[in-house]
Amino acid sequence: MAKKAISATYARKFESIFQCPVCGSSMQVVDLKSLVCSHNHTFDFAKQGYVNLLTRPTKTKYKKDLFQARRKLYAEGGFFEPLIRSIAKFIIKQASKKETVYVLDSGCGEGFHLSNVCEIVTAVGKTVTGVGVDLSKEGVAIASQHDSNKIWCVADLARAPFKDKQFDVILNILSPSNYTQFNRLLKPNGFVLKVVPQNGYLKELRDAFFDEAEKQTYSNKGTVDRFQEAFPEFDRSRICYTMSLDQSSIHSLVRMTPLAWRAPEERVRSFLEREAADITVDLEILIGYKQPD
Numbered sequence: 001m002a003k004k005a006i007s008a009t010y011a012r013k014f015e016s017i018f019q020c021p022v023c024g025s026s027m028q029v030v031d032l033k034s035l036v037c038s039h040n041h042t043f044d045f046a047k048q049g050y051v052n053l054l055t056r057p058t059k060t061k062y063k064k065d066l067f068q069a070r071r072k073l074y075a076e077g078g079f080f081e082p083l084i085r086s087i088a089k090f091i092i093k094q095a096s097k098k099e100t101v102y103v104l105d106s107g108c109g110e111g112f113h114l115s116n117v118c119e120i121v122t123a124v125g126k127t128v129t130g131v132g133v134d135l136s137k138e139g140v141a142i143a144s145q146h147d148s149n150k151i152w153c154v155a156d157l158a159r160a161p162f163k164d165k166q167f168d169v170i171l172n173i174l175s176p177s178n179y180t181q182f183n184r185l186l187k188p189n190g191f192v193l194k195v196v197p198q199n200g201y202l203k204e205l206r207d208a209f210f211d212e213a214e215k216q217t218y219s220n221k222g223t224v225d226r227f228q229e230a231f232p233e234f235d236r237s238r239i240c241y242t243m244s245l246d247q248s249s250i251h252s253l254v255r256m257t258p259l260a261w262r263a264p265e266e267r268v269r270s271f272l273e274r275e276a277a278d279i280t281v282d283l284e285i286l287i288g289y290k291q292p293d
């Protein structure tokens with residue numbers, strides 16, 4: 001079976017979660033080709049297996065090259081492995097109360113986190129349905145090429161194409177948020193797991209790229225404050241480690257991070273000449289629990 005039909009067959013099992021991004025009505029998979037609403041708004045599956053639910057084309061700064069670099073760094077360098085294990089633990093705990101746990105990754109990029117988190121959850125005998133959404137077609141295309149066992153959608157999280165109360169867990173990793181939508185999409189007792197950088201995150205890159213004056217020590221206080229306003233009942237935990245990267249992984253890291261976009265070219269070039277580097281990963285996991293309606 002062609003990839004498109006495999007993905008459409010998989011999505012058909014879960015078609016009841018969808019809501020038309022144009023008119024809000026229910027949707028069905030038709031002819032293993034399209035997702036169609038009851039007013040005939042039609043969204044086709046692409047040959048790679050994702051479905052594009054954008055109502056108008058949207059430009060993003062994140063291009064194919066950046067997502068390929070991410071995928072390479074994550075897969076070969078194990079860059080986020082400790083983070084992925086931590087996230088999986090939270091989901092396994094949630095899954096203990098359910099038959100199947102529905103996980104949405106909002107801003108899933110090239111899909112590595114969602115695929116790997118779900119793999120760990122499945123390995124301990126839990127059933128998980130994973131849905132990844134991103135504004136970038138390039139990112140979602142890579143995600144669906146690697147994993148046919150998920151629903152991958154190009155969509156804007158501001159108009160998330162799902163009915164209310166469909167997800168037990170919403171992941172939001174280093175990506176923008178829409179807390180009104182997250183709260184709408186969560187089932188009762190569900191939670192949002194948001195990953196935000198802490199002040200040591202990639203500090204070696206900032207040290208190498210910028211002078212003291214332009215460096216601006218990073219603080220996530222504003223983000224945490226907004227999260228707390230939206231989810232007054234919340235937990236937080238910090239995850240900090242150092243990764244030793246070889247030259248190939250250094251190249252991937254530099255290609256994947258927006259930090260390099262505004263750094264002087266010379267400094268980027270000289271960093272790329274290093275044969276090895278220790279890089280700090282310093283993140284905070286925020287868990288916000290569904291607010292009563």
Ligand SMILES: C[S@@+](CC[C@H](N)C(=O)[O-])C[C@H]1O[C@@H](n2cnc3c(N)ncnc32)[C@H](O)[C@@H]1O
Nearest residue numbers: 062107108109134135136156157173174175176
């Ligand atoms: C820094 S990347 C993080 C991607 C992935 N979570 C990771 O950790 O590798 C931020 C992602 O958010 C996506 N994004 C930005 N605005 C969005 C929106 N309104 N709806 C859906 N995705 C969005 C971008 O396309 C991009 O893939």
Ligand SMILES: [Zn+2]
Nearest residue numbers: 020023037041
């Ligand atoms: Zn419609």
